[in-house]
Amino acid sequence: MGGRRGRRGRADGRGQRRRRLHPHPGRLLRPLRAEAGTRPGPRRARHRRGLHGAATNGAVSRTVRDSAALLDVLTARPDPGGPYLAARPELPYAELARRPRPLRIGFTTRSPIGTEVDPHAVAAVDETAKLLARLGHEVEPAEPEIDHRQLALDFLAMWTTQLAQTVDEIRRATGAGPGDFELDTHLLAAAGRSLPAPRYFAAHQRWNTYSRQLAAFHERYDLLLTPTLARPPVRIGELDTPAAVRTLARALMKAGLLGTLAGTKAWERAVIANLAATPYTQLANITGRPAMSVPTYRTPEGLPLGTQFVGPLGGEGTLLALAAQIEAEQPWAQLEPEL
Numbered sequence: 001m002g003g004r005r006g007r008r009g010r011a012d013g014r015g016q017r018r019r020r021l022h023p024h025p026g027r028l029l030r031p032l033r034a035e036a037g038t039r040p041g042p043r044r045a046r047h048r049r050g051l052h053g054a055a056t057n058g059a060v061s062r063t064v065r066d067s068a069a070l071l072d073v074l075t076a077r078p079d080p081g082g083p084y085l086a087a088r089p090e091l092p093y094a095e096l097a098r099r100p101r102p103l104r105i106g107f108t109t110r111s112p113i114g115t116e117v118d119p120h121a122v123a124a125v126d127e128t129a130k131l132l133a134r135l136g137h138e139v140e141p142a143e144p145e146i147d148h149r150q151l152a153l154d155f156l157a158m159w160t161t162q163l164a165q166t167v168d169e170i171r172r173a174t175g176a177g178p179g180d181f182e183l184d185t186h187l188l189a190a191a192g193r194s195l196p197a198p199r200y201f202a203a204h205q206r207w208n209t210y211s212r213q214l215a216a217f218h219e220r221y222d223l224l225l226t227p228t229l230a231r232p233p234v235r236i237g238e239l240d241t242p243a244a245v246r247t248l249a250r251a252l253m254k255a256g257l258l259g260t261l262a263g264t265k266a267w268e269r270a271v272i273a274n275l276a277a278t279p280y281t282q283l284a285n286i287t288g289r290p291a292m293s294v295p296t297y298r299t300p301e302g303l304p305l306g307t308q309f310v311g312p313l314g315g316e317g318t319l320l321a322l323a324a325q326i327e328a329e330q331p332w333a334q335l336e337p338e339l
Contacts, residue, residue, distance in 0.1 A: 051162055052204065054155075054285040062333040064324040068097040071316060089317055096317030100325040103318070105132060105309075106142025106217065107225035112283070113149050115276040118231035120305055124297035125227055128307045128326075131296065132225075135325055144217035144224065148279070149272070151210055154203040155282040156271050160192030160262075161200060184241050186258060187249050191267065194259030211287040218312035223322070226280040228293040228306035234277050245270065280308055290316045294323055295332045304332070 057074060061067050071093045078085055089096060107129050109122045129139045167189045170176055178186070217224060241249075252258045261267050275282070284291035290311045295304035311319050327333075 097320035106221040108143035121227035164189040164192035190258035191262035
């Protein structure tokens with residue numbers, strides 16, 4: 001198992017993966033291998049608190065056993081520099097992963113930001129729901145009452161301002177100039193710089209609202225089940241900024257007006273369109289809840305298409321136990337798509 005999002009480690013000649021710690025930003029790379037992934041809550045794993053805790057450390061692996069063992073390593077002792085002292089479970093995660101229990105799981109296939117969902121993504125959740133029912137879990141349609149569109153915009157507010165700060169930090173540390181950054185980086189950084197501090201503060205304040213709304217959902221259900229992606233894995237280049245936007249961005253950058261794009265309806269539409277393939281994953285980042293992606297479905301072309309489970313605070317053990325139960329029923333580590 002590995003991170004739901006972020007870069008994957010290289011494979012050696014035996015098909016084993018070198019473990020690589022990595023954060024979890026808000027977009028998934030194209031998953032070509034049958035890998036599952038867990039995102040521990042920010043109070044669990046030792047990490048630099050990037051993105052207000054929305055990014056946590058993890059690693060890619062191919063089995064639930066390895067993910068559980070890694071989480072035991074990452075949480076072996078408290079982080080002396082962390083803002084919280086997370087309670088350790090009574091048993092190691094490797095042991096909790098072997099102790100499944102009947103769960104009540106709410107599921108949805110609706111895009112939380114109102115964008116299109118591919119039939120394969122719907123089928124992935126439907127088939128997973130049927131599998132869960134066969135395994136003895138109670139499964140029914142349900143979703144948290146959250147303004148997901150606003151959540152997506154609030155996520156991008158944090159993402160763009162963090163990128164602007166990162167660009168500035170890199171320039172100070174390395175002497176890099178404007179020509180050393182891609183146009184898309186300039187575009188997002190400019191959007192971050194144009195965001196007034198009160199609006200940024202308000203966006204961050206809403207994180208608490210989203211967390212409590214998701215907590216209310218978890219009072220009724222043990223887990224939330226959604227697609228991981230709203231469509232089969234995207235091909236390289238499909239998410240490139242449209243040519244017309246790039247042309248306009250270059251002209252505005254020369255005039256020093258690049259930040260004027262942010263805050264417009266056109267910018268909001270572009271943001272939502274950019275997240276159309278991954279509308280489900282920001283929820284766990286923003287709320288700090290643990291989540292995992294499990295490769296329960298394969299397209300006719302043989303590509304894995306995961307389903308996401310989001311747990312409550314401290315729900316890492318529950319997620320791992322369910323993943324192990326699914327893995328025993330539908331092993332995935334040996335599956336490889338045709339390339």
